[in-house]
Amino acid sequence: MNRALTRRSVAAVLSLLAVAAAQAQPFTASTDPARAQVTLPEPARPELPSIILIGDSTVRNGHDDGQGKGADGQWGWGRPIADYFDANRVNLVNRAVGGLSSRTYRTSGHWARTQAFIKKGDWVLMQFGHNDASPVNDASRARGVLRGTGPESEEIDNLLTGQHETVYTYGGYLRGYIAEIRAAGATPVVCSPVIRKRWEADGLKVQRAGANYAAWAAEVARQEGVAFIDLNEWGARRYEALGKAAVDGLFPRGTPEETVHTNLAGATLNAQLVVAGLIQAKVLPDAFYTRRFTPDGADDRPVADARKVKVEAPRDPALPSLVLIGDSTVRSGGQNGAWGWGERLAAFFDIRRINIVNDAIGGRSSRTFFTEGRWAAVLQQLKPGDTLLIQFGHNDGARIGDPAGKNRGSVPGIGDDTVEDTRPDGSKETVQSFGWYLKRYIADARVKGVSVVVLSPIPHKDRWQAGQPRDFENYAAWGEQAARENGAQFIDLTMFVTEAYRAVGAAQVDGYFADARTHTNDAGAVFNATQVVRGLKQLPGQPLQSYLREPAL
Structure with a gap:
């Protein structure tokens, strides 16, 4: 034209x-539905x-x-x-x-x-x-x-x-x-x-x-x-x-x-x-943006390629190990400036006396960490006297059956309910509950003489301020119940971090994130690692106290 x-x-x-x-005529809602009076929002x-x-x-x-x-x-x-x-x-x-x-x-x-x-x-x-x-x-x-x-x-x-x-x-x-x-x-x-x-x-x-x-x-x-x-x-x-x-x-x-x-x-x-x-x-x-999506509904953030992220081995097999499993909020690898708290945890420990082994991987849920075989590889390395920290939840809420969920969603709760999901290759998978996967990790680790601590997820940047509903309420409750009923300990990391964020204020918290909502930068990773250590110190018996030291950050 x-x-x-x-x-x-x-x-x-x-x-x-x-x-x-x-x-245009005055509103006449009684005769013209298209002109019904409505109160529309204005810029906040x-x-x-x-x-x-x-x-x-x-x-x-x-x-x-x-x-x-x-x-x-x-x-x-x-x-x-x-x-x-x-x-x-x-x-x-x-x-x-x-x-x-x-x-x-x-x-x-x-x-x-x-x-x-x-x-x-x-x-x-x-x-x-x-x-x-x-x-x-x-x-x-x-x-x-x-x-x-x-x-x-x-x-x-x-x-x-x-x-x-x-x-x-x-x-x-x-x-x-x-x-x-x-x-x-x-x-x-x-x-x-x-x-x-x-x-x-x-x-x-x-x-x-x-x-x-x-x-x-x-x-x-x-x-x-x-x-x-x-x-x-x-x-x-x-x-x-x-x-x-x-x-x-x-x-x-x-x-x-x-x-x-x-x-x-x-x-x-x-x-x-x-x-x-x-x-x-x-x-x-x-x-x-606080979340990003592709046209097929997938999260626009990249999922770490499992083939390129090897299961980390203990530096000194003769020492006890503190082993971490979880998602990208535990280990991001510096991608797009993001770091997980697990990557800054070693500074708080005497690594001459204990290994810090971070086997978390970005984009995983309690389900996919298990189904991809990563748990089997981690379990093979665990030994009596080790301690396992588990933090999942950020990716478990994906809708089961929706290809955009990347087959990551777990069934809500801690029971034995299952849902059948179809994998990209057409095969069928029986999906268990979030609590089922946690209980499996706990049971497998305890058989090998390993102490287990379940942590609730770190909060999103927009879900910690006073007056807001707490973040990850359900996952925290399910994690705590799975831990309590199966011989593990529990740290409500969501609230430890939330309280710490409230103490320092919004301006400082904004400077802790590498993206709009989820992933922390280096400073944020150090800040959250500090809260993890605070939680460990408050566990009954303080099982890791003898390995802690003042960090040289």
């Missing part, structure tokens, strides 16, 4: 849309840049509270996506409204009110389409748009509002938003509508909307040179990877006819796709 023609078309559309906005910290969301109920459903049904109610992805951004660096402002289209978000006045919060340096994500195929003119909602992305328009006398109105194409409305966002000095991002739960006859493939709204959204984004996130295609691929039964669990229970509105789990899946799209298009600074 000729760029000069495009600019003239956009200018014309903006002019006409401005007239339409000026003619106006001095920070903002990510502003506009769209329909698949972005923000109702009052954004799950209709009082908790996680099983209807949720838009705009709620869970907030968890993936650092609120100390950027606002996440979800101003989507259920029931609206690209047309009625503007004509009902919501866009004008949202524009008041858009400033230079902000980002605005738009996702419309689910309601745009409705009738253009009726006495119910009158929210439909003309099909396509061209300059066509239609004059109507709106049967709902009683006003004369010019209705434009879907692409025309998107271009209007894009132009006005840019005029405010902000960056627009276009998302296709999220995928519907509609399967082909074979029950294996999901029906795409690639010939209409998803394609039109992509076309407008390409022509206008803005980032595009294909929630339609990426969502379809995720659904197909999960399968029908699992996808049903992403929608409210007892509503098999529901194909659009997800529960909180489904909204979280869509939120992860949005994050993946933002990362892929390099839209936002890396420091904004």
Whole structure:
């Protein structure tokens, strides 16, 4: 398309849309659901840049509270996506409204009110389409748009509002938003509508909307040179990877006819796709993210290659050993500036009298450390008089059955419940509970005369301040119970670190992390190693006290 023609078309559309906005009627919730009064959030910290969301109920459903049904109610992805951004660096402002289209978000006045919060340096994500195929003119909602992305328009006398109105194409409305966002000095991002739960006859493939709204959204984004996130295609691929039964669990229970509105789990899946799209298009600074994802839902952080991380052997086999097993928060190897507390623990011990053997590996859970055979290799080296420290939990919460979970999730709890999971090679695996794996480690080690200490995970950077729910509450409880009932000791490292973070304050804690939320840098690793030692000193009998020394840090 000729760029000069495009600019003239956009200018014309903006002019006409401005007239339409000026003619917008007062809210009449009793007669026009699209204009129902809703209280929309404002930027929590106006001095920070903002990510502003506009769209329909698949972005923000109702009052954004799950209709009082908790996680099983209807949720838009705009709620869970907030968890993936650092609120100390950027606002996440979800101003989507259920029931609206690209047309009625503007004509009902919501866009004008949202524009008041858009400033230079902000980002605005738009996702419309689910309601745009409705009738253009009726006495119910009158929210439909003309099909396509061209300059066509239609004059109507709106049967709902009683006003004369010019209705434009879907692409025309998107271009209007894009132009006005840019005029405010902000960056627009276009998302296709999220995928519907509609399967082909074979029950294996999901029906795409690639010939209409998803394609039109992509076309407008390409022509206008803005980032595009294909929630339609990426969502379809995720659904197909999960399968029908699992996808049903992403929608409210007892509503098999529901194909659009997800529960909180489904909204979280869509939120992860949005994050993946933002990362892929390099839209936002890396420091904004607290979690990163790829389009298949996997954590964007690399998982250590087991082939390149050998099981560490004791330096002096004649000495007792303090052996560590866990994940990347125990051992990160300096990747991207991250270090685990286990890599700084030796400074607190007299290594002339005890070996410090760090066999933790990044990306592992209590399950994969066992199934990959690493535990068998560690166990072979253990001997009477050694001490084993165990810290898992950061990766155990991955959803079983979801390929994005990298086959890491364990069954919640400490019981004997199992779930069957499919490996990438098609083989089946019986997955045990988090507590089952801990109990296996404890039992195996004690048979060899080894003392065992279970530690709860270190807290995330955004989950330690006073007034917040404690981090890893369930994993701490399961770890403590598994230890108590099976002859091991327990350190609530989550709370040891939490209390220490509270003592030094947010400014200092921020300087302890190599990424947005999880992995500490060298200073943070030393700080957390100090808390591990504090916990060891408080164990009954102080079993390692004679090996400790003042560190020369």
